[in-house]
Amino acid sequence: MAEAQFEVDLGNLMAFDPHHRFVSPPSSREELSKASIEHGTKLVQAIADVLFSLPSREDQDGPIVTLPAPTTKLPRAKPLPKPRPPTNWEVFAQKKGIQKRKKEKLVFDDNTESWKRRHGYDRVNDDNDIPIIEAKATDEPGTDPFAERRKEKKGRVDKQEKNRLHNLKQAAKVGALPSHIQLAATALPITGTQTMTKKISKDELQNVAGMAATATASGGKFDKKLPGEKPPKHEKKYRKFLPAVEGSGMGSMERQQTEKVLNKLISKDSHEILNVEKAVNMYNVKSDKRQQKKQGGKSSSSSRLKPDKKSFKKSSSKKSPYKGKGKSK
């Protein structure tokens, strides 16, 4: 048997033989397992042939090989993360060409001639350590320079918080909020992915208000309208009836109406409006049912249990509008 190539997916260490078929299923369990394992060995050997011929590098545990990407794609478990938009500072730094520089943990302090840490306990240039602040010419007498310094620091911290909040809000808009952060007016537990709730537009609100208004007994006609709320779009009347007595002036409106309908029915494109087949089918089905009912009523006893079905509907309106008129004449 010309065995075509197995499909080998090296990235997943998988081999698939699409040409095998059990002509007759093996009789016993052992035979089945033996045959499967034999065949499996062939497949695994095929993968190993390719695998061991890949370039490998030696490690203490054994040869290490770089696998290629798998060919059978498997679905992700979580959606793709969206890239974070750059923060205000990042935009500014890119524009100015400012590079990030790694800062040392220890800084040499000239006053004490020792190495002090940059942040934390006993740090370099600590604001609280300054014992004396010399007064400048611009200073007013009576102002406390230490209090001033503290106020400035508080101002800087608040500004930074504001900027951080702004950056996080920008990220949340795109959907790229870091997973451990929540922006919320209320505290909700972090569940799944956080997507921004869609903002409802004015049109949608109007539609919904209109729908709610129709739920009232008067159909929303006498509801108090808020200032600025527009009257409902639809007139509530969905059918237009001709007046009982026609005044002079317009001419015969009834005739116009019927002419309109006739033109549509008889025109070239009438098959798009009236589906003749469907109409014929409906008529046939109805007449069949009528006949069955007549016949069934004579023979079977089950009709006694079934209630008499009186159709309260008018007869099918698919018939020509002139039929009744013709008969009466």
Next chain:
Amino acid sequence: MMRIKTPGKGRIRRELDKRAPKLVETGKKTLILHGTKTSGVLNSVLTEIYHLKRDDSVKYTRRNDTVRPFESGGETSLEFYSLKTDCSLFVFGSHSKKRPNNLVIGRFYDHHIYDLVEIGVENFRSMDSFSYDKKFAPLIGSKPFFAFIGEGFENVDELRHLKEVLLDLFHGQAVTNLNLAGLDRVFVCTALSSNKIFFSHCALRLKKSGTTVPRMELVEVGPSMDMVVRRHRLPDDHLRKEAMKTAPELTKKKEKNVSKDPIEGKIGKIYIPDQKVGSVPLANIAKGLKRERREAKLMKSEDKKQKKQKQESE
């Protein structure tokens, strides 16, 4: 007022970051649980699957009455568990008269049900019933080989789906560097009919052969069973498309106009556009001409200037 809530620091933050969606995904965790009633066979199946995937699976011991994967309301508990344990695969066992020894294997996308396969387990043989030399036993966490035999896996919808799900369930972590000494297990699946497969787990023995490629020998080790596909639910098209999206690869821009010559090295061609010799306006420089011609040209340009001035004044 908006408040930034950062739950804790350190360990909690690291845990949350581990669960955050990543660009390239590593292994998936599995949730193993059972429903209202199980049989002895099913219990051992679930325990063995748990042993096969020890590191990355969670097994629930109590029975869960509210979990019904194929019904529309019965998935909420499953989705909640998946959220809490951060699992994206589940194996749910249940036993009833209509569906004996039933196993539902399913996957989640974004903690909502992505797809389901329901299989019935028949002719189950547990790991203990196989006798073999214990030193060939495969280690936990090693990357397995897969062998799928049978044209059914390609032609029949359900078997194709089952193949994908089994691959997802057992393939371990997505690795790029593989240690060849640590390969010691194979999963062999043979399609017996259009809805039945024979599933077996074997250990690998690498034997010396003449070439660098060792000779493979399979020893049946682990659980073996017949899986009968009963029902399955494929994901909707648009959900499938979303789940199959891969990270936008940074496309390396193809370097244009660069070729390498062994003698001269890197070569690039300079393309000069055609010179429009006819339509280039020439300057009216009188330099470089003989005196008569020069004077004639200058006179000509003066005449032109006078004419222009006359016209403008008019």
